[in-house]
Amino acid sequence: MKILIVYSSQTGNTKKLAEAAYEALQGPKEIYDIKEAPLPDEYDIVIIGFWFKKGKPDPASLEYLLKIKNKKVFLIATHGAAPDSEHAKRGMEEAKKLVQGCEILGTFNCQGEVSPKIMEKAASKPTPPEWFKDAPLAKGHPDQKDISNLVQKIKQAIL
Ligand SMILES: Cc1cc2nc3c(=O)[nH]c(=O)nc-3n(C[C@H](O)[C@H](O)[C@H](O)COP(=O)(O)O)c2cc1C
Numbered sequence: 001m002k003i004l005i006v007y008s009s010q011t012g013n014t015k016k017l018a019e020a021a022y023e024a025l026q027g028p029k030e031i032y033d034i035k036e037a038p039l040p041d042e043y044d045i046v047i048i049g050f051w052f053k054k055g056k057p058d059p060a061s062l063e064y065l066l067k068i069k070n071k072k073v074f075l076i077a078t079h080g081a082a083p084d085s086e087h088a089k090r091g092m093e094e095a096k097k098l099v100q101g102c103e104i105l106g107t108f109n110c111q112g113e114v115s116p117k118i119m120e121k122a123a124s125k126p127t128p129p130e131w132f133k134d135a136p137l138a139k140g141h142p143d144q145k146d147i148s149n150l151v152q153k154i155k156q157a158i159l
Contacts, residue, residue, distance in 0.1 A: 001027060002042065003158070007049035008034040008061045013078045013112030016142050017150055018049040021076065024151040025158060034060045045072045045105070045158060048095075051112060052079035052131070055087055056094045065098035073102045074157055076150070078112030080138045081131035106157035110146050111138035 003025055007018035015033075022031040032038065040046045046068050050061030057065060057077070075095050081087040088109045096104055114122075114135045122132045142150075 001044045003027065003029040003045045003047065004038075004040055004043035005029065005031040005047045005049075006034050006037040006040075006064060007031070007076075008051060008058050008064075009049070010051065010058075011113070011115050013110075013142055014049040014051050014076065017076050017078065017108070017110060017147065018047070020147045020151055021047050021049075021074075021154050024154055034064055037064065040068050040071060043071065045074070047074045047076065047154070049076035049078070050095065052077060052081070052088075052091050055091050055129075055131070057091065057098075061095075062098065065095055066100075068099045068102060070101040071099070071103075072105050073099050074105045074154060075099075075107045076110070077108070078110050078142065079131060080111065080114040080135035082134040082137065083109040083111060085131070085134060087131050106153055108150050108153055110150070111141040113138050113141055 005022050007014050009015035050057040122128050
């Protein structure tokens, strides 16, 4: 069973989780930044990590998710919004819809620290985005606890 791990990450949050997933798994496995990722066709299981932009997976991930067909998939999302918020759930549902014919082995939503520049930009809007109120709590995430929660979930789903 060949595992492909692909992540999209601007500031490192999603990369951190993808690397933890990679370390946690045994057997044939490969990990790629989405910019260099091969097509998923030759793999049995695809783990994809993305960050939220406008309440959805980031643009590179939206494109890649459409290429994952008829696979077993585990989805990892990082975002400023709280993991149990409607915003986080909706974004994950969007991702699930894009992977056609796939079996979803599991999902993991995690807060990811938002860069100061983006916090400033969001704060300056007449109506800040809905995730903005949760974003201060994203500071320091993903942390060790997030990583061990992911590792536990991924091992249960895949081993
Ligand atoms: C341009 C931009 C747009 C963002 N939009 C959202 C959003 O719609 N919802 C949200 O919860 N977080 C949003 N965020 C926060 C990021 O998704 C979050 O910090 C994420 O963990 C970044 O992941 P990375 O470090 O792997 O790049 C946004 C961040 C950026 C830079």
